[in-house]
Amino acid sequence: MITAVVGASGATGKLLVAQLLEAGQKVKVIVRSSSLIPEQWESHERITVIRVNAITAISVDEMAAYLKDCQSIASCLGHNSNLKGIYGKPRRLVEETIRLFCEAAIRNAPEKPIRLVLMNTAGNSNRDLDERVSFRQKIVIGLFRLLLPPHRDNERAADYLRKKIGPNHPFVEWTVVRPDSLIDEKSVTTYSLHPSPTRSALFDPGYTSRSNVAHFMCRLLRNDAVWNKWKGKMPVLYNDNTTEAR
Structure with missing residues (x-):
C-alpha cells in the first residue's frame, strides 16, 4: 500500500510517517519546498518526497498523477500558531487541499475507493449527529468562526467531506x-474513541497525544x-486518564 501524506513536516505528520514505515508501508510525502524534513527521508527506499511551492497551487491533473498509485491519503495539515499562520493566506488551506485530493481521486476513478483521513479537532462538531453543545460554547465557537480563520477552515474541510463527498x-x-x-x-499510550465529544473542548478539555x-x-x-x-x-480521540493535568 502507498499512502500520500500532506502536512508530513509537522509534529503529528512526522509521527504518522514513522508509524506507516514501521508497518511496512510506502509513503509519498507532499511538502513545501522550504519545509524541513528528516534527512533520512530523502534517501529512504520506501519514501518518495514531493516538494511543491504551495500545495493549493497544484492542478488537479498534477495531483491526480501523484495519487495514481496511492491507495490512501492522510492530511495532518494545520495553520501555524503565529499571526501569519492564523491570518495570512491561504486562509482555506485545509479545505482547498481536501477538495484538491478528492477531485484528483475522482479524476483517477480508482477501482476501489481511496481512503482519506483528515486530522481535525474536537472543537469542530459533527453536524450529522445531535452533538450537545452548551449555549456558552456555541457563543465562543461562533466567535472563533468569525475571528479565527483556522477554525473556520477546519469546519469547512470536514463539511466538504460530509456534504459533497458523502x-x-x-x-x-x-x-x-x-x-x-x-x-x-x-510513545503510543492507551486511548479511547468516541463518535462524539464526551466533554467540552473549550471548558473541560481532554488531552490527546500526537503519538496516539x-x-x-x-x-x-x-x-x-x-x-x-x-x-x-x-x-473523537482521548488519551486514557485524560483528566490528569499536563
Whole structure:
C-alpha cells in the first residue's frame, strides 16, 4: 500500500510517517519546498518526497498523477500558531487541499475507493449527529468562526467531506479524526474513541497525544475492520486518564 501524506513536516505528520514505515508501508510525502524534513527521508527506499511551492497551487491533473498509485491519503495539515499562520493566506488551506485530493481521486476513478483521513479537532462538531453543545460554547465557537480563520477552515474541510463527498462515494471514502488538546508524548499510550465529544473542548478539555493520533490514523489506513467501523464518521480521540493535568 502507498499512502500520500500532506502536512508530513509537522509534529503529528512526522509521527504518522514513522508509524506507516514501521508497518511496512510506502509513503509519498507532499511538502513545501522550504519545509524541513528528516534527512533520512530523502534517501529512504520506501519514501518518495514531493516538494511543491504551495500545495493549493497544484492542478488537479498534477495531483491526480501523484495519487495514481496511492491507495490512501492522510492530511495532518494545520495553520501555524503565529499571526501569519492564523491570518495570512491561504486562509482555506485545509479545505482547498481536501477538495484538491478528492477531485484528483475522482479524476483517477480508482477501482476501489481511496481512503482519506483528515486530522481535525474536537472543537469542530459533527453536524450529522445531535452533538450537545452548551449555549456558552456555541457563543465562543461562533466567535472563533468569525475571528479565527483556522477554525473556520477546519469546519469547512470536514463539511466538504460530509456534504459533497458523502458516505457512499464510489471513488473516495473518508474519516475525520478529532483529537482534543494536543500534547507531546514519546510513545503510543492507551486511548479511547468516541463518535462524539464526551466533554467540552473549550471548558473541560481532554488531552490527546500526537503519538496516539498518528497511531489511530495508521490503523485506519491499514486495518479494514477499523476503517469499516469509522468511515464516513468523525471519531473523537482521548488519551486514557485524560483528566490528569499536563
